[in-house]
Amino acid sequence: MITGKTAVVGLIGNPVGHSLSPPMHNAAFEFLGLDYVYVPFQVENALIEDAIKGAPSLNIRGLNVTIPHKTSVLKYLTALDKPAELIGAVNTIKFDEKGSKGYNTDGIGAIRALEEVTPVKDKNVVMVGAGGAARAVAFQLMLSGVESLMIINRTPEKAQRLQQDIEMKLEVNISSGGLENLRSAVSNADILIDTTPRGMYPHADDHPVLSADMMHGDLVVNDLVYNPLETVLLKEAEKVGAKTVSGLKMLIYQGAEAFKIWTGKEAPVDVMERALLNVL
Ligand SMILES: NC(=O)c1ccc[n+]([C@@H]2O[C@H](COP(=O)([O-])OP(=O)(O)OC[C@H]3O[C@@H](n4cnc5c(N)ncnc54)[C@H](OP(=O)(O)O)[C@@H]3O)[C@@H](O)[C@H]2O)c1
Structure with a gap:
């Protein structure tokens, strides 16, 4: 009361x-x-x-x-x-x-969600998107001691600006590029984080930013979208046996x-x- x-x-x-x-x-x-x-x-x-x-x-x-x-x-x-x-x-x-x-607390929230499934320290991370959520997650990944971060964005210049902004403030191993770099980046990654709204209600049937053939079984895949709970990206990840983390976490x-x-x-x-x- x-x-x-x-x-x-x-x-x-x-x-x-x-x-x-x-x-x-x-x-x-x-x-x-x-x-x-x-x-x-x-x-x-x-x-x-x-x-x-x-x-x-x-x-x-x-x-x-x-x-x-x-x-x-x-x-x-x-x-x-x-x-x-x-x-x-x-x-x-x-x-x-x-x-x-x-x-x-956005970035800390994302890291705690990932750490239910994998430690992030010393991991190689690929993050898709370079907007507000990506910015919070990227800085917190750096503070958590990841080995490397590659930021991939539809508009590569925006990913590059985020990279430069982080490099000005922290000494870290970070790179950036456009969506055409996604396949090769993910083949060497431990963790993939999708910070774009792709697959979010009411567009749950959109193509995901990457499909199962671009992933591997040792990958941890985190989609920040939480509606639907199991996004089309997470469904693709499950096809190759990758562990998944829902945006709800x-x-x-x-x-x-x-x-x-x-x-x-x-x-x-x-x-x-x-x-x-x-x-x-
Ligand atoms: N789980 C949570 O607690 C939580 C918290 C915050 C946000 N989110 C979710 O995270 C998502 C992003 O939020 P935000 O605030 O960061 O948005 P934002 O600032 O608008 O950034 C969106 C990013 O996604 C990219 N993008 C948008 N549509 C795309 C598409 N169709 N294909 C490829 N890339 C696309 C944009 O690329 P361009 O630069 O090329 O436009 C931009 O980099 C939303 O779905 C939001 O609901 C979840």
Whole structure:
């Protein structure tokens, strides 16, 4: 029951109506008996400063941040954690007496999802896509000590810009290229991560970025798309016996990290997963 003592956390974005975070976090609060509630707030671009500066006055304890505000919030925060600073984007904010600190848990969420199946340290990774999600995942892969990363994108210049941006900030083994490089890159890779929306509902029957004949059985294949749960890419991966990681796991673990930042408690990830499966 919501009372005068209930702690409020939530999500700012535009739109927010589609978000799966409210059921996921509210199920976790209820399971642990924490007096918290998670509320979505639709915030127009022009009002983002008001939202961030006004949140503490409403005693809001924390926020998730989604499109289109992940970078525009940066200048209104008093501190950033290392991944958020490197990535240049924030998906979680904690408000307390020290101020407003921004975090980026997207990349950590992706790594925790992969590490259910394989360690990432010293692995050779191929990542398809060079957008916002790719940026968060790429920086976190670097912080996690991968051996190498190749970024492949439909627009190769964008992959190259991401490569250069990472190289300016970290000393790492990284390369980039267009989709024509995918077959040879994957033949030497341990992990393939698809960060493009290919195969996402309502286009679940789209051709995947690569097919089974370009994969091998020792590969771990991670699709960030979580609707459908088993994408056409993951189906292709299973044909060659590759291990697969659904995008649902990243969604859960980025939420679990935010949950811990706000509450100081480990999130009940099984409860969060069940809540998501119920609404998907
Ligand atoms: N599981 C999770 O928790 C989670 C979290 C975040 C995002 N996601 C998912 O990740 C995906 C990407 O999100 P984002 O925010 O990074 O998007 P974004 O910034 O728009 O980037 C999309 C990337 O995908 C490429 N792309 C788009 N359509 C393509 C196609 N038909 N074929 C090949 N490449 C294509 C784009 O290439 P160009 O540069 O050539 O346009 C770009 O590099 C979405 O499906 C999103 O739902 C999942």
